Amino acid sequence: MRTCLSEVAKRRLAVVAGAIWLTVCTCGVAALVRYSRLTGDTGAALCEFPTDLQVQNSDKRFSLLMFVHPHCPCSHASLEELMRIHARAQQDLAIEIVFYHPANKSSAWAMTSLWRTAQAIPDVRISFDSDGRTAGRFGAKTSGHVVLYNSDGRLIFNGGITPSRGHEGGNRGTTSVLEHIRSRDKTREICPVFGCPLQAQAVPTDASICGAVR
Amino acid sequence: MKNDAVVCSQFEEYRLNELFRHQQMLISRQTDQMFAGLMVLQWIAGILMALILSPRTWIGDTSSLHIHIWAAVFLGGAVSSLPIWLAIHRPGQAVTRHAVAFGQMLWSALLIHFSGGRIESHFHVFGSLAFLAFYQDYRVLVTASLVIAVDHFLRGVWWPQSVFGVLVESPFRWIEHTAWVLFEDCFLFYSCLQNGRLLRENCRRQTLLESTNRRIEVQVTERTHQLQSEKERTESVYLSLAAKAEQLSASNSMLADQIAERTRAEKAQAALQERYIESSRIAGMAEVATGVLHNVGNVLNSVNVSANLLIERSKRSEIAILAKASAVIDQHCGELPKFLTEDIRGRNFPRLLHELSKQLSRHEEQQVRELENLTRHIDHIKQVISMQQTYAHLQGHTEPVRISDLLDDALKIKESGLIRHNIHVIRTTVDDVTIVTDKHKVLQILVNLISNAKHAVIATSREYKEVVLTVTAEIECVSISVQDNGQGIPAENLTNIFCHGFTTRAGGHGFGLHSAALAAQQLKGSLSVCSDGPDCGATFTLILPRGRIQNV
Numbered sequence: 001m002r003t004c005l006s007e008v009a010k011r012r013l014a015v016v017a018g019a020i021w022l023t024v025c026t027c028g029v030a031a032l033v034r035y036s037r038l039t040g041d042t043g044a045a046l047c048e049f050p051t052d053l054q055v056q057n058s059d060k061r062f063s064l065l066m067f068v069h070p071h072c073p074c075s076h077a078s079l080e081e082l083m084r085i086h087a088r089a090q091q092d093l094a095i096e097i098v099f100y101h102p103a104n105k106s107s108a109w110a111m112t113s114l115w116r117t118a119q120a121i122p123d124v125r126i127s128f129d130s131d132g133r134t135a136g137r138f139g140a141k142t143s144g145h146v147v148l149y150n151s152d153g154r155l156i157f158n159g160g161i162t163p164s165r166g167h168e169g170g171n172r173g174t175t176s177v178l179e180h181i182r183s184r185d186k187t188r189e190i191c192p193v194f195g196c197p198l199q200a201q202a203v204p205t206d207a208s209i210c211g212a213v214r
Numbered sequence: 215m216k217n218d219a220v221v222c223s224q225f226e227e228y229r230l231n232e233l234f235r236h237q238q239m240l241i242s243r244q245t246d247q248m249f250a251g252l253m254v255l256q257w258i259a260g261i262l263m264a265l266i267l268s269p270r271t272w273i274g275d276t277s278s279l280h281i282h283i284w285a286a287v288f289l290g291g292a293v294s295s296l297p298i299w300l301a302i303h304r305p306g307q308a309v310t311r312h313a314v315a316f317g318q319m320l321w322s323a324l325l326i327h328f329s330g331g332r333i334e335s336h337f338h339v340f341g342s343l344a345f346l347a348f349y350q351d352y353r354v355l356v357t358a359s360l361v362i363a364v365d366h367f368l369r370g371v372w373w374p375q376s377v378f379g380v381l382v383e384s385p386f387r388w389i390e391h392t393a394w395v396l397f398e399d400c401f402l403f404y405s406c407l408q409n410g411r412l413l414r415e416n417c418r419r420q421t422l423l424e425s426t427n428r429r430i431e432v433q434v435t436e437r438t439h440q441l442q443s444e445k446e447r448t449e450s451v452y453l454s455l456a457a458k459a460e461q462l463s464a465s466n467s468m469l470a471d472q473i474a475e476r477t478r479a480e481k482a483q484a485a486l487q488e489r490y491i492e493s494s495r496i497a498g499m500a501e502v503a504t505g506v507l508h509n510v511g512n513v514l515n516s517v518n519v520s521a522n523l524l525i526e527r528s529k530r531s532e533i534a535i536l537a538k539a540s541a542v543i544d545q546h547c548g549e550l551p552k553f554l555t556e557d558i559r560g561r562n563f564p565r566l567l568h569e570l571s572k573q574l575s576r577h578e579e580q581q582v583r584e585l586e587n588l589t590r591h592i593d594h595i596k597q598v599i600s601m602q603q604t605y606a607h608l609q610g611h612t613e614p615v616r617i618s619d620l621l622d623d624a625l626k627i628k629e630s631g632l633i634r635h636n637i638h639v640i641r642t643t644v645d646d647v648t649i650v651t652d653k654h655k656v657l658q659i660l661v662n663l664i665s666n667a668k669h670a671v672i673a674t675s676r677e678y679k680e681v682v683l684t685v686t687a688e689i690e691c692v693s694i695s696v697q698d699n700g701q702g703i704p705a706e707n708l709t710n711i712f713c714h715g716f717t718t719r720a721g722g723h724g725f726g727l728h729s730a731a732l733a734a735q736q737l738k739g740s741l742s743v744c745s746d747g748p749d750c751g752a753t754f755t756l757i758l759p760r761g762r763i764q765n766v
Contacts, residue, residue: 029324077331
């Protein structure tokens with residue numbers, strides 16, 4: 001009788017343990033997914049491309065700037081998406097990748113795998129943004145933030161080009177950028193940015209609220 | 215027989231299912247072990263991936279440990295823990311397989327997540343499904359596919375962009391993803407079913423093989439037992455034979471000694487037999503001679519009587535009267551007529567001479583008769599002696615002999631005794647048979663038997679004494695029986711009657727019947743006796759072979 005009870009207890013214990021395991025695993029994965037869905041601060045981008053800035057290959061009809069934290073692991077996905085965009089629209093697109101660089105750090109601090117990946121993309125200008133001033137000027141606060149300006153210097157896309165944090169793949173941001181370039185749609189698109197914050201404290205910005213306008 | 219076949223078939227079916235389950239269990243255990251290792255490797259790979267791809271999260275120039283590290287360590291450990299524990303402690307069980315499938319799919323999600331959603335990392339899902347197909351249990355694939363489907367469904371509902379990359383997505387997009395999984399599942403299901411069939415077929419073959427082996431084993435066991443029992447029996451027989459051989463050897467040596475002794479005894483007996491035969495022959499001859507002498511003696515008595523009679527009659531002869539008459543005539547030769555006529559004595563002379571002649575004639579007749587008797591007796595003596603001489607000189611010679619002649623001779627030898635004691639001899643000879651034999655030995659036997667019969671009937675107070683001689687001819691032999699109505703033989707003496715030295719007759723020496731039996735054996739015949747007991751008479755039967763008639 002004791003043995004039977006013990007067996008029953010063991011079975012119940014196994015069921016409880018299995019249920020706990022299922023719960024823990026499911027909740028853990030859900031939490032991880034939820035973390036990946038945590039968006040960064042999209043911020044308010046400049047509605048007009050500043051005239052004092054010169055983007056490489058400015059003869060192209062569109063100018064795209066991506067602000068990247070050189071150590072942000074999530075931005076690999078952003079660069080991957082950027083390479084897809086570049087592959088499809090490089091004849092119309094002038095791309096500059098702006099790497100955040102604290103002033104108190106050497107340039108080697110910024111020469112990470114992200115920087116080397118960016119270097120491998122042809123016809124892309126790479127620059128270092130000391131203390132994130134340029135990013136702050138454009139209102140970019142999260143690594144992977146992309147702003148797209150048309151030939152008129154008007155902002156037509158503001159946001160991220162990844163589906164979630166550190167995840168590449170089809171997403172509304174990439175699709176939107178490519179559609180704007182292909183259709184020359186002048187409507188402004190804002191997408192969430194997934195990545196590490198560029199700075200702990202927000203820098204003074206010239207950006208005005210430039211929301212989605214259709 | 216049919217029931218045996220059914221039982222055998224049921225047993226084979228049971229064994230087939232048992233083997234199939236056992237093989238499935240083995241496959242499941244092996245796959246569990248592989249997945250246990252894979253879980254560990256995936257855990258390590260996840261941690262390494264997190265460490266390499268997303269070691270730290272940054273804010274400006276400050277960083278902290280990335281949540282992926284914690285997730286890889288703890289969540290990955292949690293995901294791997296239960297499948298590993300079950301694989302170790304509950305290998306081969308269904309719950310282990312399904313836990314492994316669940317954990318593996320979670321690992322696919324984790325690795326995809328850690329890799330930043332790289333397309334290539336999605337191959338982990340399909341690879342994992344193929345790996346799970348090692349279980350050859352489509353239900354495991356169902357579990358894994360359900361995990362994927364539910365995961366995609368829930369993500370599509372709550373965080374569509376995390377999976378599909380777009381914020382606004384079709385509510386049925388998860389079905390497309392699941393359909394690709396099901397696409398692979400179709401092949402994997404088919405593979406599982408096919409492998410299951412092959413496994414079952416292999417198990418069936420093994421069952422048949424085991425069944426065959428079992429039957430062979432049973433036969434071998436039975437045969438071994440038979441051989442063992444045969445061996446034991448053979449060994450016991452061998453041992454007994456060895457013991458008997460030893461006994462036989464001992465017996466042989468003993469027998470050899472006995473044979474040697476017997477040989478010596480037989481030689482001695484043969485010599486003795488020779489002596490017996492010789493003695494028998496001598497005794498027989500003596501018997502015959504005795505009879506002959508007896509008969510001769512009897513005849514001589516008659517001869518003596520006749521001679522005495524002749525002498526007495528000669529003494530009482532009338533010749534003296536005739537001489538006296540002749541002297542008277544000489545005295546009166548001158549006056550003979552006167553004397554014959556005048557003298558009274560002369561006148562009686564003619565009557566005297568007449569009477570004398572009559573007397574002399576009578577005496578002469580008596581003497582002639584006596585002389586004839588004498589001559590006859592002498593002839594009888596001559597015949598007896600001649601017969602004795604005949605039998606005495608032809609020992610060991612076989613010749614055709616008429617049984618009636620032998621009986622005549624035997625009876626002649628014993629005639630006087632038989633007549634003297636007023637013994638009636640009856641001959642019931644059926645056939646006048648001629649056989650080829652040694653007639654002297656047969657005569658010796660017959661004389662002995664007739665003599666014994668004579669003594670047997672003499673010993674009784676019976677007035678009518680008879681001896682019956684019967685000859686019966688058979689195809690191969692002749693039977694001569696001598697039956698008497700004498701004193702008979704007690705039953706206890708019948709077995710010893712032919713033994714040497716055995717006799718019931720006063721004055722007998724126990725030699726006659728023994729020698730007669732030996733003689734019968736030498737003639738390749740037999741001598742037997744039967745008697746109903748005392749005063750019931752006895753019958754001796756001599757059986758002789760006919761023998762080959764040569765130069766008859």
